[in-house]
Amino acid sequence: MNPGNYILLSAVLFSIGAIGVLVRRNAIVVFMCVELMLNAANLAFVSFARMNGNLDGQTVAFFVMVVAAAEVVVGLAIIVQIFRTRSSASIDEPNLLKY
Amino acid sequence: MPATGAFSLIWVLIALPLAGAAILLLGGRRTNSWGPYLGVLTVVGSAALAIWMWLEMMGLPAEQRTIEQSAYRWVFAGGLSVDMAFQLDQLSMVFVLLITIVGALIHVYSLGYMEHDLDRRKFFGFLNLFVAAMLLLVLANNYLLLYVGWEGVGLASYLLIGFWQVKPSAAAAAKKAFIINRVGDVGLGIAVMVIFVTFGSVTFTDVFSSVDEANEGTLTAIGLLLLLAACGKSAQFPLQAWLLDAMEGPTPVSALIHAATMVTAGVYLIVRSNAIYDRAVWAATAVVVVGLITVFMGAIIGSAKDDIKKSLAGSTMSQIGYMITAAGLGPIGYVFAIFHLLTHGVFKAGLFLGAGSVMHGMNDEVNMRRYGALRKVMAITTATFFICYLAIIGIPPFAGFWSKDEIIHAAFERGPVIGALLVLAAGITGFYMSRMVAMTFFGKARWEDDAHPHESKLVMTIPLIILAIGAIGLGMALLFWGNIETWLEPVTGFATAPSPLTTAATIGISLAFVVVGAAIGWIMYARREVPVTAPRGSVLTRAARRDLYGDDVNEVLVVRPTYWLSRVLIWFDRSWVDGFVNGCADLVGGISGRLRRYQSGFARSYALSMVGGAVVIVVALVLVRLS
Numbered sequence: 121m122n123p124g125n126y127i128l129l130s131a132v133l134f135s136i137g138a139i140g141v142l143v144r145r146n147a148i149v150v151f152m153c154v155e156l157m158l159n160a161a162n163l164a165f166v167s168f169a170r171m172n173g174n175l176d177g178q179t180v181a182f183f184v185m186v187v188a189a190a191e192v193v194v195g196l197a198i199i200v201q202i203f204r205t206r207s208s209a210s211i212d213e214p215n216l217l218k219y
Numbered sequence: 220m221p222a223t224g225a226f227s228l229i230w231v232l233i234a235l236p237l238a239g240a241a242i243l244l245l246g247g248r249r250t251n252s253w254g255p256y257l258g259v260l261t262v263v264g265s266a267a268l269a270i271w272m273w274l275e276m277m278g279l280p281a282e283q284r285t286i287e288q289s290a291y292r293w294v295f296a297g298g299l300s301v302d303m304a305f306q307l308d309q310l311s312m313v314f315v316l317l318i319t320i321v322g323a324l325i326h327v328y329s330l331g332y333m334e335h336d337l338d339r340r341k342f343f344g345f346l347n348l349f350v351a352a353m354l355l356l357v358l359a360n361n362y363l364l365l366y367v368g369w370e371g372v373g374l375a376s377y378l379l380i381g382f383w384q385v386k387p388s389a390a391a392a393a394k395k396a397f398i399i400n401r402v403g404d405v406g407l408g409i410a411v412m413v414i415f416v417t418f419g420s421v422t423f424t425d426v427f428s429s430v431d432e433a434n435e436g437t438l439t440a441i442g443l444l445l446l447l448a449a450c451g452k453s454a455q456f457p458l459q460a461w462l463l464d465a466m467e468g469p470t471p472v473s474a475l476i477h478a479a480t481m482v483t484a485g486v487y488l489i490v491r492s493n494a495i496y497d498r499a500v501w502a503a504t505a506v507v508v509v510g511l512i513t514v515f516m517g518a519i520i521g522s523a524k525d526d527i528k529k530s531l532a533g534s535t536m537s538q539i540g541y542m543i544t545a546a547g548l549g550p551i552g553y554v555f556a557i558f559h560l561l562t563h564g565v566f567k568a569g570l571f572l573g574a575g576s577v578m579h580g581m582n583d584e585v586n587m588r589r590y591g592a593l594r595k596v597m598a599i600t601t602a603t604f605f606i607c608y609l610a611i612i613g614i615p616p617f618a619g620f621w622s623k624d625e626i627i628h629a630a631f632e633r634g635p636v637i638g639a640l641l642v643l644a645a646g647i648t649g650f651y652m653s654r655m656v657a658m659t660f661f662g663k664a665r666w667e668d669d670a671h672p673h674e675s676k677l678v679m680t681i682p683l684i685i686l687a688i689g690a691i692g693l694g695m696a697l698l699f700w701g702n703i704e705t706w707l708e709p710v711t712g713f714a715t716a717p718s719p720l721t722t723a724a725t726i727g728i729s730l731a732f733v734v735v736g737a738a739i740g741w742i743m744y745a746r747r748e749v750p751v752t753a754p755r756g757s758v759l760t761r762a763a764r765r766d767l768y769g770d771d772v773n774e775v776l777v778v779r780p781t782y783w784l785s786r787v788l789i790w791f792d793r794s795w796v797d798g799f800v801n802g803c804a805d806l807v808g809g810i811s812g813r814l815r816r817y818q819s820g821f822a823r824s825y826a827l828s829m830v831g832g833a834v835v836i837v838v839a840l841v842l843v844r845l846s
Contacts, residue, residue: 141826150823211822218820
């Protein structure tokens with residue numbers, strides 16, 4: 121199977137994630153879109169590893185997974201706190217930190 | 220000669236009053252009760268020490284009378300090395316005697332005069348500070364240490380003129396004295412620097428011994444700068460304007476600082492630097508010209524003022540003009556400048572203290588038109604004032620006759636014009652002093668209704684009596700018994716020149732002028748009625764009442780230009796300097812004010828920026844790759 125297709129799939133997934141981050145207001149959905157972008161990047165890494173015949177990309181994919189896990193922990197905690205104080209998960213409402 | 224015996228205590232002369240000042244000024248209210256007495260004691264102690272040293276010095280041969288005492292190395296930087304060192308020679312000795320003895324008498328007098336003043340302790344502290352600084356001035360063995368004393372007496376003068384600083388006029392007079400003195404002090408400061416650059420040392424002995432190696436232009440510059448300094452401190456033209464206002468201070472201050480000692484520091488400076496003036500002919504001529512101008516300015520002002528202290532201040536200017544003139548005459552005059560300085564210090568202190576005694580009895584009235592007939596109630600004050608009056612106008616055998624006559628004689632030796640001018644000024648002296656005595660002690664009583672004049676206490680009259688005795692005998696004592704010429708000659712040099720007039724003729728002419736001047740004064744102010752309000756007077760009288768427009772000249776020449784210059788500088792500072800700085804700040808502030816709008820608080824707009832940025836980078840990379 122042509123590895124180029126995986127790269128293509130990765131690009132499509134990344135774009136969906138990016139657009140999701142930009143257009144959706146619900147923090148959970150935005151968060152899932154971020155995860156989607158991370159995993160699209162992982163897919164690209166693994167595909168490149170396959171194409172180049174070495175393990176560099178796979179190694180990086182592991183690192184990305186670890187970082188993503190840590191990010192989930194922190195991010196979800198923040199979202200839960202925001203929901204508790206505002207009874208809403210909208211990402212547009214917490215806008216006090218500004219000029 | 221190194222300091223041994225009595226002379227090892229030279230530093231104590233200064234340290235005693237300095238310690239007194241420190242205790243009185245730092246001790247605060249705790250010293251209120253006994254402080255004034257301590258202040259008197261320190262100066263009396265210094266006077267006793269000075270007399271002891273003088274007696275010791277009389278016993279030494281003339282060439283051993285210069286005693287040097289070095290306390291410690293004071294300044295050492297590069298080629299400059301200055302010791303905290305004192306030099307007591309014949310010239311310093313007579314000054315030390317004048318300062319400490321007249322100073323002690325005035326301290327005692329002040330006990331009575333300032334009896335009811337709440338800040339008595341502070342007053343005595345300042346007076347002690349003055350005595351210490353003045354002694355440092357005359358005992359220094361180098362120009363730099365002299366400068367310290369010079370500034371010290373200026374400070375003390377400032378503090379004491381403004382002693383009653385609740386009066387705005389006194390505060391203003393103090394500032395005026397300080398600022399005008401500053402002009403002269405700058406001259407002295409530059410002179411010290413030029414002396415160091417030229418001679419590589421500021422010690423008197425080093426400088427005077429190598430004067431012959433310096434070129435005349437440099438010496439003239441030094442001489443003129445020292446003259447500027449002398450003009451400031453001694454209230455000589457063109458820096459004379461402060462002395463009349465300085466009379467705002469308490470009368471003992473006027474007597475000690477602004478008549479007997481500090482204002483004569485300029486004469487001391489010139490006579491001390493005689494080696495320089497001997498070679499700088501033009502500077503010496505300038506000294507004579509300044510002296511002559513001031514002799515007349517002071518005499519004319521003194522003739523017109525109705526304020527007894529200001530009239531005396533004009534007289535002081537005039538008499539110091541005599542001394543400065545004499546100092547400019549060269550070796551024929553130095554000795555007599557100091558001679559007149561000593562006698563003047565005594566009889567002018569007597570006159571000022573007498574005026575203070577009159578004021579004390581007259582509710583501090585100073586207007587002579589409100590005096591009159593005081594001889595009937597103030598016998599001692601009248602007698603002592605009259606003796607000092609005879610001394611200042613120069614009636615033989617009183618002190619002023621001998622010293623003033625010697626100056627006039629020396630002036631004739633130099634040139635008939637100078638001599639004639641001084642004789643004329645002696646006539647004016649006779650006039651204004653007679654006017655003062657007639658208006659104050661004779662004629663009809665013109666007192667305010669609530670005035671109850673009375674004789675002052677013994678603590679005030681005894682110093683007056685002692686000074687009056689000095690005014691009688693000091694001239695003869697110094698001339699015939701003390702041999703002032705031979706005494707001072709090793710320090711100042713002494714010479715005589717042929718005079719167009721014989722001594723007897725000089726005496727005759729000057730006495731004739733004095734008698735005529737005095738007679739006019741008596742006829743105008745004792746025989747005729749003195750109006751209580753001053754008549755309009757002639758043009759000259761009105762000019763003299765305004766200090767011969769001294770303030771107006773300063774106003775036009777110095778104050779106004781300085782004022783306008785500062786206005787221009789303020790405008791430049793505000794509009795250009797501040798404009799640039801504030802403009803930069805406004806620019807940065809404005810830009811950042813716009814930029815911060817992008818910090819909107821919407822997380823998704825940040826995300827859009829990031830995506831946009833990432834897209835731009837990727838597109839750029841791709842384009843670079845493709846090209």
